[in-house]
Amino acid sequence: MPSARAPFSTVCPIRGIAGVVGVRPPRPPRRPSGPPRRAPAPRPGHRQATIERVHLITGLPPDAADGARLAAWIRGHWHIENLPHHVRDRTFREDDSKIRTRRSPRTMAGLRNLAISVHRQNGRTNIAAALRHIARGYHRPLSALGLT
Template sequence: MGRGRLEVRHLKTVTLQHLSCPGARQAPRVIRWRKDLTSNKITIERLYFVTSLPPGAASGARIAAWIRGHWKIENQLHHVRDTTFAEDASTIRAGRLPRVMAGLRNLAISVLRQDGRTNIAAAATRHHARHPGRPLAALGWT
């Protein structure tokens, strides 16, 4: 229970034998039930993963930790890229430019995190945008 919700997760893994994905050995499935404690709304999500681990190579707790680690990366990087830099709304689609822009966004986020910023939108980008010398100082170039 946390963040105003009650959450229950169920992890199940299935051994794969006939899948056209080279190296795939197992497919973990997570079913997540959430109840919002303010609205009493219940949501159910089914998440599927594929791994090259052979059956029995990792415990359910270990697989669950890897899945949580994946979401940590998702929340720390991709969510910030979309919400702060509006990446999904970008109209840049030609050639290598989308990849270049993603790299520049990743660089900006990494530099701001190394500078000790945790709230990239409020504290970091707005703070740095007000004074053009701050990004250079964060990079150690001044």
Template sequence: MPAGLHFPYAAQAFRIRRTVRHLDGRIKHTETVYGITSLHPHQAGPTQLGIYARGHWNIENRLHWVRDVTFDEDRSQVRTGNSPRAMATLRNLAISTCRLAGATNIARTLRANARDHTRPLTMLGLT
């Protein structure tokens, strides 16, 4: 293991440079991020690593952003024991159930479910 590298299963490190643009095309800023993976170069080359990195943002945008904004998770006062993990699991279940039911706007679907107490049960196939 190289001196100073404290990631025992690291097989490769990579750098991604990305340019963030305004909608009109003007450059907002450029950033460089680094990653470490246990995949060896023959398992994942630059193209595959790029696909994995973009896939991460798909998860970030479709799940974590919804949890942060729609559920206002950052202001949750559930902080002790296993409660935060349990609440995150329940939020993930709600989001996934809405998506499996074809919802594209989770906030709107949650509001509709709040108005009709039978809808969540129907979405889960319980009625």
């Protein structure tokens, strides 16, 4: 009989007419017949939901920290964060930038801010869509700046 400490999956009972006759190791899974098939490889960033978990600390006492007050404070904070920082972090992937020496990071941040400001002045709210639109024609960046 199997040991009481053995995991369930390491033994399989052999059943006979009179009940359990003995035990045997489990059988390997059956392989499908035919040629092996490959699953399509997932494309990075293609329709994948992302979850961003944020931990916040407050100095409010527990009776004053109700859900509505905390939610209003968080929305107010993220409103400020969403204006330039979210676009720079997500659209331009500023945190992944490899530029780290001398004045180059500051210069690139200034150019990103210029691009965001030009698109906002032209009435565009979706900066990523505006960048894709501008990239489709060599004359579009100059016309966005009002130079043509």
